[in-house]
Amino acid sequence: MQLSILLKPEAVRVFGKMSSKKRLFQELGEIAATAYGLASSDAIDALQERESLGPTGVGHGVALPHARLHGLDHVRGAFVRLEKPLDFGAVDRQPVDLVFALFAPQDSGVDHLKALALVSRTLRDTATCEKLRANTDPATLHAVLTEAQTSSQAA
Template sequence: MKFVDLISPTAVKVVSSTSSKKRLMHDISDLAEGAYGVNAPRILEALMEREALGPTGVGHGVALPHARIPGIDEVAGAFILLEKPVDFDAVDRQPVDIVFAIFAPEEAGVEHLKALALVSRSLRDQGLCAKLRANPVPTTLYTILTETEASKAA
């Protein structure tokens, strides 16, 4: 799996500020609805249910909310860069400013796990995160995400 297969350029957004984790989940749901045509309330409900099992803030300012969504055909992602970090109940108790959400079909098994592994591994790279934080333009963020992987493959 590659980022270019996981995320649409229209699923990348910069948000100047958000008031809470719940508001951020609304932003993610709306972004996914616009990019993939999936019902935003359905996405929000699935993300909140998953979050209730345990926070998906993985540390170093990064969160990876994910859920299985009825009615989608393939694993998809959405990326939000927050200009002002928000509390996300992350494992290191640091606020989050990089959010990569993953949506999987209900029956997706290994593809969902491959997507989570790809995103998690990539966003552990502090150099990549620094690049993302320094370029608050959606088209540039998309390019950084998809080119990083291409340069590692070369």
């Protein structure tokens, strides 16, 4: 599994300020609709439903919201960099500025978990996160994410 397959360049965005987690999920739903043809309302509802089970902020300014949806054939991703960090209820109580959302088929099973592990490994890398935080161009952010995985596989 590769990030370059999970994440289309048009599913990478930068936002200045996000007023709430709910608003962020609305934006992620719009990205999923635009990039992958998903129903934005379904994506938003699924993200909120998953988040109600417990926050997906994993610490160090990173959140990995994820949801299962009908009508998908593969796991898909959306990445958002926030210029102003957002309180996300993360495990370390730090606000979040790097958000990688995953949308998986309802019956994806192990593929969903593999994608989550891949994204988690990528965003645990301090150097990768520093590069993401230093850039505001979506194309550059996509390149950083997809190159980070390539270089970590070579190691």
